[in-house]
Amino acid sequence: MPWPRFVPRLAAALVVAASLTSCTASSKPKPAPRPPSQEPTPAPTPAPFPALVPLPVSVRPGDGAPFAVSPATAIFVQSPDPRAMFVAEFLAGLLTTVGPVGPSVTQMGASIPEGSVVLSLDLDPAAGEEAYDLSVASTGVSLKASSPAGLFYGVQTLRQILPPILEHDAARPRPIAIPPVRITDRPRFAWRGAMLDVARHFFGVEDVKRYLDLLALHKMNRLHLHLSDDQGWRIEIKSWPNLTAMGARSEVGGTVGGFYTQEQYKEIVAYARERFIDIVPEIDMPGHTNAALSSYPELNCDGVAPPPYTDIKVGFSCLCVSDERTYGFIDDVVREISALTPGPFFHAGGDEVKKLTDADYAQFINRVQDIVERHGKRLIGWDEVALAALHPASVIQHWRPGTALGAAAAKGSKLIMSPANRAYLDMQYDPASFLGLFWAGRIEVRDAYSWDPATLMEGVGEGSVLGVEAPLWTETLATIREVESMAFPRLAAIAEVAWSPQAARGWDDFKIRLGGQGPRWQAMGVNFYRSPQVPWRP
Numbered sequence: 252m253p254w255p256r257f258v259p260r261l262a263a264a265l266v267v268a269a270s271l272t273s274c275t276a277s278s279k280p281k282p283a284p285r286p287p288s289q290e291p292t293p294a295p296t297p298a299p300f301p302a303l304v305p306l307p308v309s310v311r312p313g314d315g316a317p318f319a320v321s322p323a324t325a326i327f328v329q330s331p332d333p334r335a336m337f338v339a340e341f342l343a344g345l346l347t348t349v350g351p352v353g354p355s356v357t358q359m360g361a362s363i364p365e366g367s368v369v370l371s372l373d374l375d376p377a378a379g380e381e382a383y384d385l386s387v388a389s390t391g392v393s394l395k396a397s398s399p400a401g402l403f404y405g406v407q408t409l410r411q412i413l414p415p416i417l418e419h420d421a422a423r424p425r426p427i428a429i430p431p432v433r434i435t436d437r438p439r440f441a442w443r444g445a446m447l448d449v450a451r452h453f454f455g456v457e458d459v460k461r462y463l464d465l466l467a468l469h470k471m472n473r474l475h476l477h478l479s480d481d482q483g484w485r486i487e488i489k490s491w492p493n494l495t496a497m498g499a500r501s502e503v504g505g506t507v508g509g510f511y512t513q514e515q516y517k518e519i520v521a522y523a524r525e526r527f528i529d530i531v532p533e534i535d536m537p538g539h540t541n542a543a544l545s546s547y548p549e550l551n552c553d554g555v556a557p558p559p560y561t562d563i564k565v566g567f568s569c570l571c572v573s574d575e576r577t578y579g580f581i582d583d584v585v586r587e588i589s590a591l592t593p594g595p596f597f598h599a600g601g602d603e604v605k606k607l608t609d610a611d612y613a614q615f616i617n618r619v620q621d622i623v624e625r626h627g628k629r630l631i632g633w634d635e636v637a638l639a640a641l642h643p644a645s646v647i648q649h650w651r652p653g654t655a656l657g658a659a660a661a662k663g664s665k666l667i668m669s670p671a672n673r674a675y676l677d678m679q680y681d682p683a684s685f686l687g688l689f690w691a692g693r694i695e696v697r698d699a700y701s702w703d704p705a706t707l708m709e710g711v712g713e714g715s716v717l718g719v720e721a722p723l724w725t726e727t728l729a730t731i732r733e734v735e736s737m738a739f740p741r742l743a744a745i746a747e748v749a750w751s752p753q754a755a756r757g758w759d760d761f762k763i764r765l766g767g768q769g770p771r772w773q774a775m776g777v778n779f780y781r782s783p784q785v786p787w788r789p
């Protein structure tokens with residue numbers, strides 16, 4: 252079943268008024284109507300204040316009665332914006348288990364009864380586009396933001412306050428009590444990303460959607476797709492059909508690869524956008540290109556196409572940078588992908604090129620930067636691209652521990668921080684891990700959490716950091732279950748590094764809140780690593 256469960260609007264409209272159910276000793280609840288076949292469910296006992304990850308800027312638990320959600324609860328969206336309406340329906344989808352039908356959703360309600368959930372765009376824009384203000388009292392829930400994105404993040408917070416069992420597809424109707432609280436929140440960094448390598452092993456549309464769902468829960472807003480590498484080309488390019496007819500067949504280990512048609516890529520982009528996530532496409536060049544080189548002989552300087560490659564060594568392949576046809580190829584690829592991608596970035600890789608002099612490499616990146624800009628996008632490249640004459644709009648993605656990029660920052664470049672020894676989700680947890688690599692070390696959850704992107708590198712302060720991204724390379728990972736076991740819980744740690752104020756966060760508090768995510772992830776069927784560092788709540 253797709254998740255979350257959206258309330259069909261028609262069903263929502265059929266909601267009949269039912270008496271409010273409450274779960275506190277202070278009120279006298281009338282039992283909620285239940286279908287006769289339904290076993291009685293125990294009233295929820297409000298636990299200690301729920302664990303939130305990432306940590307919001309301010310959380311003030313209230314001392315009044317909780318807010319009782321019932322089938323009669325109405326959600327109002329006081330904005331004509333369709334994306335705000337979408338957020339309300341997302342919330343209603345989470346609450347369907349409140350009764351035989353879930354809460355109704357009304358846009359621009361004329362009169363709002365007490366006991367409603369109200370979403371509005373009334374927050375002062377000075378708070379930031381992704382900020383929100385959530386207030387839960389026994390008399391109602393108010394969620395304010397200055398844009399639909401802020402509403403979406405407020406709903407993700409509310410979601411973490413709701414009972415985890417709601418995430419289970421087979422959850423039965425039950426009353427829900429939301430403890431009173433006032434939360435104000437906004438992200439530290441604009442770029443809160445994850446990267447999925449769909450080239451070493453291919454992951455289909457449903458797998459990517461699943462990953463997007465898990466990113467959304469943690470308020471992440473970028474999914475960078477590594478769409479090409481030596482072992483496979485993963486996106487249809489209509490003007491160069493052999494890229495997929497030939498270059499998509501392989502993957503690491505010799506199993507059958509795959510690719511996204513342009514329609515499927517659009518579907519991923521749209522699904523991500525609904526969750527306020529931008530897809531960042533990467534076509535790695537001039538290295539990591541064996542799949543393209545083996546599909547088109549003319550991209551090779553000697554005119555000979557190499558065989559497909561299914562091992563995991565790096566650095567041996569390179570486009571023929573001295574041949575004009577290479578730039579025609581790049582222009583076509585960037586044009587077709589840019590036309591399908593609403594976000595402002597195009598990632599051109601640029602890493603681990605062992606076949607070119609620094610001067611030839613820099614000249615190549617300069618030309619690619621021009622091509623990318625001609626197609627209306629801003630260039631992102633792995634940290635090697637600092638060798639080129641980067642424009643201020645271009646972004647450097649830091650990955651090699653110890654690399655110095657202070658000079659690039661001084662010239663105005665912005666950076667995405669993905670230090671391999673902290674943020675690489677494909678690194679093993681410890682020597683007992685059997686999946687993953689360890690060239691950058693072994694990364695337990697505490698290592699993934701305990702660093703500050705703004706003090707990691709000399710000369711690269713808060714103002715130069717666009718944000719944080721956690722790459723997941725898939726040389727050793729063939730299924731989404733394996734991907735999940737490497738990503739979780741570390742992705743939640745990186746989400747907090749990217750979202751929460753540095754001064755407010757610390758490992759001892761985080762590990763408790765992280766442990767509190769266990770029941771929710773379990774209800775969602777997330778295959779997470781039970782790190783011994785974390786006190787997992789059963």
Ligand code: TNX
Nearest residue numbers: 565602603633650677688724
């Ligand atoms: C380095 S990170 C790479 C990838 C590998 C990864 C494995 C980067 C820009 N290049 O090609 O998949 O290490 O951890």
